[in-house]
Amino acid sequence: MKKEEQNDARNPIEGLLRMDRMPHIWCPGCGIGTVVTSFAEAVKKNNEDLNKLTVVSGIGCTGRVAGYVKLDSFHTTHGRAIPFATGLKLANPDIKVVVFSGDGDLAGIGGNHLIHAARRNMDILVICVNNFNYAMTGGQVAATTPKGANASTAPYGNFENAFSLPYLVDAAGATYVARWTCLHLRRVTKSIQEALNHRGFSFIEVITPCVTLYARRNRLGDGLNLLKYYYDNSEIQHGADTKTLDIDYQGKLIVGKFIDKEKPTFLDAMDTHLNEVIGDDYQLYGRLNDD
Amino acid sequence: MTDIRFSGYGGQGVIRMGLIIGKALSLYDNKYATMTQSFGPEARGSACSSQLVVSEDRVLYPYIITPEILVSMSQEAYDKYEPELKDNSIMITDNDLVKLKPLKRKIKIYSVPATRFAEELGNRIIANLVMIGFFASITKIASQDSIKKALPGLVPDRFLNLNIKAFDKGFEYGLKFLKKESNKKP
Amino acid sequence: MKKVKADPKGVLTGSHYMDGDFALAEGGLAAGCRFFGGYPITPSTETAERFSERIPMVGGVFIQMEDELASIISMIGAVWGGKKAMTVTSGPGFSLMMENIGLAAITETPLVIANVQRGGPSTGLPTLPGQQDMMQARWGSHGDYNIIALSPDSPQECFDLTIKAFNLSEIYRVPVFIMTDECIGHMHEKVVIPPAEEIEVVERKWYTGPKDKYLPFKLDKDGIPFMVKAGDGYRFHITGLTHDERGYPLLNSKAQDIKVRHIVDKINDNADKIIILEEEDIDGADIVVISYGITSRVAFRAVQTARKAGIKVGTIRLITVWPFPEKLINKLAKKVKAFVFPEINYGQMVREVERSSAGQTKVFPVHHCGGGVHNPDDIFKVIKEAAK
Incomplete structure (x- = not known):
């Protein structure tokens, strides 16, 4: 029953999905699908040439996006989506290259590539779905896990500092930086629309619930509870100083478009x-x- | 087969000397010439060297074992490599930079104030070309024409003429040296 | 297979006095390589330097990536973007590339990696030669796969074999390695680069059928699938997961069996076409000295000495090191008294000789643990002993 509902709900973007690969692997309540929907909307609204749009993913839950979009799409190795995208873009500058991957993939194992692509202002768009943990492998602590949160490899609570991704990529040289939660569907869509037209390194962080692991382990309730948390605690501050964007455990989420410049x-x-x-x-x- | 070692300190262009002679021999004199060189920290200071194996046939073993000719442009390089020489080999030095030890073997010594000549020509950086000129007239291993043909690409274009001048200076000095030597003979 | 003449823009026709590292770069440019994603590492850096200097005039891109993980995967990206790509590295960098060599293998991505080998393990001997990555080249990434590896014995062959490597990589859609070493990489010798019209270059096996019928991993008659590039409207999918003809993940043992056998067998089944070697005086030889790369030159000197001493010695120089010529060695093992195999490692390719000989003759390794080349006398001594 659920499957049919989902398929119906996604009808408008069917042309962009590999329907022969449905159903997808994501859990009920997961936010990745909504980010894909925003992406599809943005692509449609921008009237992007689907033959010239490419998606590259690494490994992880979000890494599976490349497998579901009906575009030239590459599911690469863990952490290496960005350098793959770099080679692809340089080999064929006529195409638009979108990296769709998770926080562990992009900022953990692939962190070095993230900052270097930003430094070079490589003309790619990186959509980072941040669910605060390594979900595909069962909810391990990540470079983005807020201090105090529990994870399967931080069973006594995380005591490490977390990366603030917009601050990181801003410092490294990104020329378009935004952060949203997956509750901000239309804002995510608009950001993706802008970023697809932006020349240079664009980075959009989308905070999404990992209901099965992060939320359950931390007793944060189901998807709805998390969306409520986003609703109550997110604050739009366009142009905010990226130094001020740290995320505390269940704390305030400053969202918005922080950087949009030419280089x-x-x-x-x-x-x-x-x-x-x-x-x-x-x-x-x-x-x-x-x- | 002739094994040659060019030596000096990093920055004198001793690797370049190996390259120039090697290129002259293998591209214009129809010989096989394999050049290897010292790499790592020693190539950027202290004693460094390039090695050239010259042969009528294809060079199999790429490194020199006992050099027949040693060119030394620094004391440190001379001290390091002189003990390798066997009887009847040739030693070529810059006599302003290398103080010779008393000889224990039958080694023919040829010296040229290469660095001083280069300074007189305007730049000590071309001391290696003076040395190559001297080396060419003494050893006759590579022809004068071939060496000059080998220079473009191995010395900066704008200094090509200066390098040729330096070469000629060393070459002429070598000829005079040989003449003097043959006059000395009874 | 479509062969064309080399693009003259990349071909530096003429006689040069050049080291092996430069010759690798010139070979790549002549073969049509227009993307180089590299990371500096001694003793291979000169290749990257040469490429960065030459590529702006040839019409391609050089990018120095942030590490070797990035350099290999940027190449895989560039290949799917339509370019021919190469990089160069040495032991530590080669180790870092291993995971994505597996990605190239399973996605059948043609690319060329030159390994200018130095002494290892670890940082080892950065400025001195070794042949210690030979087994790693074949087996270094996890899982079952296959590759081709060539081993040049001179700067000239660095040029020639880089072109060959590109051609093989396109014919079989496989990563091809050029396993050279510090000695050849930094050795200057004469390198003759022929005119572009005399250089044969294999074009990518482009798909030309209807767009909606394209299946990225459907095998053609020759057992090799067709390729397309991103941006041409095929809207295809490529993954490192085990996949079906459509390129879609298919995670079961049947799909795995088909995939693994295909990527391994496409090389093994064509081994006779891929293997290049030089034989000398094999007929009637008591001893056959097998070698590759720089060691083959040093070994020939020992062979000359042995022949003067009256020993009947034949030689085999492996130019293709992987796939290994197991049939030939097995046949010879029935006839010769012994094989002698010098290599600059503590026993790697010699295992292939032992395996191929299957106990039919004696096999004498001549070890050198790296940092130099063999003293020919050491090889001669083993030949003498083997001939007893």
């Missing part, structure tokens, strides 16, 4: 620089001339 992308910088230094012998490579 040459890796390829723009490469073309401009090499053209200037080498001159006529340089074989123009990127998209410098097409707009």
Whole structure:
């Protein structure tokens, strides 16, 4: 019964999904699906050319997104979605490359790639679904787990400091940074729309419930309870200083668009620089001339 | 087969010397010449060297075992590599930089104030080319033309003429040296 | 298989005095490599340096990635973006690449990695040669898969075999390794680069059928699936999970059996076509010296000495090291008194000789644990002993 309902609910974005792969593996109450819906909406509203839009994922629950979108899509290895996307984008600058993955994949094992892609202002969009734990493997502590939260490898509570992802990527050089919860469906959609049109490294963090593991282990209730927590505690502060975005356990969630600025992308910088230094012998490579 | 070692301290261009002679021999003199060099911290200071194995046939063993010719442009390199020399080998030094020890073996010694000549020509950085010129006239292993042909790409374009001048200076000094030597003979 | 002439933009025709590392880069450019994702590591760095200098004039991208994990996967991304890609590394970096070599294997992604081997394990001997990653090249990533590895004996072969490596990687859609070493990487010798029209380059096996009929892993008549690239409207899916012809995850033992056998057997079944080696005086030889890479040059010197001493010695130089020529060795094992196998490690490829010989003859390894090449006398001594 549930399956049918879901399929009906997703009808409008069916063209973007591999329906032959449904049902998906995500748990009831999981927020990943709603982020995918926002993505699909954004793609539709932007009228993106589906033949030129690519999704790359790493490993984990969100890593499965690449398998469900009916686009050129790559499900890579754990932590390596961003450098894969980097190679893909550089090899074929005409396509738009979206990395869809989780917090453990992007900020834990893949953290080094995250900051370097931001530093280079690589022209890709990274959508990071943050559920505060490693869910696919059973709810282990992550680089994003708030201090005090319980996890299967932090059974006495987490005592490590958590990354504030918008602060991290801002410091590294990202040129579009936003954070939402999956309750903010339309805002997520709008951010994805903007980021798809943004040239440079875009990063959207979406906080989502992991009902089966994080919420259950921490006795936070079901999906609805978590959405209520987001509703009660999130505060929109566009342009907020990214230094102020730490997330305490069940504390305030500052959301919004924090950064949106212009800077040459890796390829723009490469073309401009090499053209200037080498001159006529340089074989123009990127998209410098097409707009 | 001839084994040659060029030695000095990092920054004198001793690797470049191996490259120039190796290129001249293998591209323009129809010889096989395999060059290997010291890598790591020693190539960036202290005693460093490049090694050249020259042969009519393909070089199999790539490293030199006992050099027939040792070129030393620093005291440290001379002290380090001189003991490798066997009887009848050739030792070429910059006599302003290398103080020779008393000889125990039959080694032919040829010296040139390469660094001083280079300074007179305007830049001590081309001392290695003076040395190559001297080396060429003394050993005749690689021809003068081939060496000059080998220079583009191995020395900066804008200093090509200066490098050729340095080479000629060393080469002429070598010829004079040989003449003097043959005059000395009874 | 579609063969074309090399793109002249990448071909530096002429005679050069060049080291092995530079020759790897020139070989890659000549073969049509237009993406290099690299990370500096001694003694391979010069290849990356050469590439970064040359690629702007050839029309491609060089990017120095943040580590070797990133450099290999950026290549896999670039290949699915339509480019030919290569990188170069040495032991520690090769170790870091292992996981994604498995991804390249299971997704049948053609790419080329040169390993300029140094002494190991760990940081070991960064500036000195070794041949200690030979087994790692074949078995280093987890699971069952297959690869091709070539071993050049000179800067000239670094150039020639890099082109060959690219061609093999495209024909079989497989990662191909060039297993060279510090000695050759840093050795300068004459390298002749022919005119572009004399260099044969294998094009990617592009799919040309109807878009909605494309199946990324459906085998063609030759047993190799067709490829497409992102952005051309196929809207295909690629995953490192075990998958079916559509590229969709299929996590059961039957799908696994089909996948594993395919990626292993496509190389084994074509081994006769892939294997290149040089034989000399094998007929009637009492002793056959087998070697590869720099060691084969040193070994030939020992062989010359042995022949002067009256020993009947034949030689085999492995140019393709993986797949290993097990049929040939097995056949020879019936005839010869012994095999002698010098290599710069504590016994790696020699295990393949022992396995292939299957007890039919004696096998004498000549070990050198890295940091130099063998003294030819040490090899000669073993030949003498083997001939007794």
